[in-house]
Amino acid sequence: MKRMVVVGTQWGDEGKGKITDYLAQKADVVVRYQGGNNAGHTVVIKGEKHSLHLLPSGILSETIENVMANGMVINPKAFVDEIKTIKTPFKLSISDRAHIVLPYHPELDKAYEKHKGDEKIGTTHKGIGPAYTDKAARIGIRVSTFIHKERFYKELKELVEQKNFELSHYDHPNVDFESIYQEYRSYADVMAPYVKDTSVYLNQLIEQDKRILFEGAQGVLLCLDHGTYPYVTSSSPTASSVPLNSGIAPWLVEGAIGVTKAYTTRVGSGPMPSEILGDLAHYIREVGREYGTTTGRPRRIGWLDTVILRHTKRVSGLSYLAVTLLDVLTGIDELKIVTHYELNGKEIDRIPADIEDFMQAKPVYITLPGWKEDITKVTSWEELPIHAKEYLKKIESLVGVPIGMFSVGPDRDQTIMVTNFFE
Numbered sequence: 001m002k003r004m005v006v007v008g009t010q011w012g013d014e015g016k017g018k019i020t021d022y023l024a025q026k027a028d029v030v031v032r033y034q035g036g037n038n039a040g041h042t043v044v045i046k047g048e049k050h051s052l053h054l055l056p057s058g059i060l061s062e063t064i065e066n067v068m069a070n071g072m073v074i075n076p077k078a079f080v081d082e083i084k085t086i087k088t089p090f091k092l093s094i095s096d097r098a099h100i101v102l103p104y105h106p107e108l109d110k111a112y113e114k115h116k117g118d119e120k121i122g123t124t125h126k127g128i129g130p131a132y133t134d135k136a137a138r139i140g141i142r143v144s145t146f147i148h149k150e151r152f153y154k155e156l157k158e159l160v161e162q163k164n165f166e167l168s169h170y171d172h173p174n175v176d177f178e179s180i181y182q183e184y185r186s187y188a189d190v191m192a193p194y195v196k197d198t199s200v201y202l203n204q205l206i207e208q209d210k211r212i213l214f215e216g217a218q219g220v221l222l223c224l225d226h227g228t229y230p231y232v233t234s235s236s237p238t239a240s241s242v243p244l245n246s247g248i249a250p251w252l253v254e255g256a257i258g259v260t261k262a263y264t265t266r267v268g269s270g271p272m273p274s275e276i277l278g279d280l281a282h283y284i285r286e287v288g289r290e291y292g293t294t295t296g297r298p299r300r301i302g303w304l305d306t307v308i309l310r311h312t313k314r315v316s317g318l319s320y321l322a323v324t325l326l327d328v329l330t331g332i333d334e335l336k337i338v339t340h341y342e343l344n345g346k347e348i349d350r351i352p353a354d355i356e357d358f359m360q361a362k363p364v365y366i367t368l369p370g371w372k373e374d375i376t377k378v379t380s381w382e383e384l385p386i387h388a389k390e391y392l393k394k395i396e397s398l399v400g401v402p403i404g405m406f407s408v409g410p411d412r413d414q415t416i417m418v419t420n421f422f423e
């Protein structure tokens with residue numbers, strides 16, 4: 001396969017950045033196709049930690065082409081701050097059709113969440129929902145307008161007036177047009193040299209037979225259409241959203257690697273049937289460093305749930321699985337895996353659309369023996385302890401997708417390919 005998507009199969013934070021970084025070494029191009037700086041990818045290279053929020057994971061390589069495609073919402077201030085942290089030369093293109101996140105978006109995000117009280121979504125407060133809302137309402141500012149001084153001035157002026165009206169309604173402090181305009185003009189100057197029609201560019205790269213990796217942010221359970229609505233983000237991290245959000249034909253996407261943790265985590269509100277509470281959750285959270293890259297929030301912990309993985313396989317498409325953080329489970333005597341749910345006394349193998357039903361779904365588990373051996377230095381499938389192999393084999397058979405990769409630690413060198421699918 002030459003054009004693959006890296007898909008988060010759970011609620012985000014599956015280790016996509018690490019898998020993308022690993023596969024990117026074999027790629028010519030890395031494309032971010034949705035979301036914004038709500039995402040947080042941690043990449044560790046030779047012990048050095050890099051946190052990426054907006055920039056594609058190929059940005060740390062001097063040779064890879066990086067594309068921020070039309071489906072993204074880009075916060076220019078966050079972009080400028082992040083680009084300054086990249087100390088090595090890089091190649092980058094930004095879509096002229098991507099939307100811009102402006103200071104009133106995070107303010108509205110906070111105001112809506114506050115208004116929702118106990119029913120809040122638990123967003124990252126980065127203004128992602130309000131920015132996509134503007135896009136759907138056809139009042140958003142696109143990159144092409146943002147880098148055009150007069151047009152940006154005119155549109156921003158009208159929008160600030162309208163947004164302040166709404167902010168006042170929520171008793172929330174207003175934003176100031178003049179200071180936003182002055183500050184953001186300077187960010188537009190930094191962004192402008194990278195801007196182009198990335199659909200045209202990507203199709204040229206495809207004609208040149210380049211190897212392309214499409215990098216999803218968040219996970220399928222946070223998809224606006226196929227996630228646990230309303231506790232979702234406002235874009236679609238599925239493989240099926242790639243063509244629309246990057247401007248290529250659907251049949252040009254050749255496959256998807258679904259990244260899953262060896263267990264489950266979730267940040268923010270909403271149901272999580274396999275959630276573990278108490279000491280074991282605390283243990284896994286500490287060993288797995290399960291705190292948000294973007295917000296620092298402690299992540300909720302659960303057993304691996306294969307109903308979720310089969311859902312992801314169906315709605316997104318998955319060619320292979322990449323199982324991350326396998327080492328975190330070392331030393332736990334017994335490991336549980338969700339095989340299906342029970343709802344109103346009936347066995348179900350799907351995620352109920354109604355969130356109240358999903359909250360009542362009871363997970364049904366199988367239990368497997370754990371392993372005690374340190375696996376952090378394992379370099380091949382063969383070197384894994386027998387119980388770790390059995391655990392992975394069980395996931396493979398329950399999900400019906402072969403395991404193409406697994407990882408046993410945060411460093412790039414601790415990722416192991418089982419099958420060379422990206423050739």
Ligand code: IMP
Binds near residue numbers: 011217234269
């Ligand atoms: P928003 O994307 O900030 O609107 O947040 C909506 C939901 O998606 C919340 O539950 C967030 O915690 C979650 N979310 C957004 N981005 C990420 C991510 O990169 N990893 C994990 N959860 C995320």
